[in-house]
Amino acid sequence: MVLNHCTTVGFHSDSQRAAINFGPPAEIKICTILETGVSEEETNKLFDxxxxxxxxxxLKVIPLIYRKMARPGFTGGAIFSYLYDLELEPGCDRILYLKGRTIGDIVYEFFTLGIFLGVGLKLEIHGAVDSKTHSRGYIKSKYISTLQILFTSPESTLVHEGYHMLGxxxxxxMEKCYIQIQKIKTLAREKxxxxxxxxxxxxEGKKFQTRSAVLSEMQ
Incomplete structure (x- = not known):
């Protein structure tokens, strides 16, 4: 499955956004999985x-702590292998895994920093969302390497992947993204x-209006 990795989404235009009617307020319930070492306080700050x-x-996202657990694998692919098997249970609109920081991550940070300084290749991936349904993803929520300080932060990564979760x-x-958000909010109000x-x-405009439709697509 292709993933939407964390790179630049696009440049915002306040005037274009202000010209679009996004409709009444709506909430999105995010079933959130916390890796060991990631606290609920840190989670709430990210969501704020x-x-x-x-x-x-x-729009407003509501974090629902789904579970706390050790990382299912070192790589993003291993995390997604775990996320793919999870259903969107009643009360969940999206699933988000908040990745912490281990000794292995620190070693990898030094490795990727050396690669970047040596050949200019940036290997770190700070987050991703599945491309089939845009219903689940992960971010590095406690990743404080030199490269991350230069390029991004957990907060900006979450906002970025959040746009992917909106389609x-x-x-x-960002004009197309604004229209997409308008469409999904309209869809949320349909019978x-x-x-x-x-x-x-x-x-591409493919709609998933039920949790069972999301599950069918993920299988």
């Missing part, structure tokens, strides 16, 4: 930052959408 961005679209792809300018579920939509 994310909600500052989403307030521009009359936005990668684009230079065909499962009650209590905030639907998902892909950049």
């Amino acid at each position: 930052y994310w909600n500052e961005e989403l307030n521009l679209y009359s 936005c792809g990668h684009q230079l300018f 065909e959408t499962e009650e209590g579920f905030f639907p998902t939509i892909t950049p």
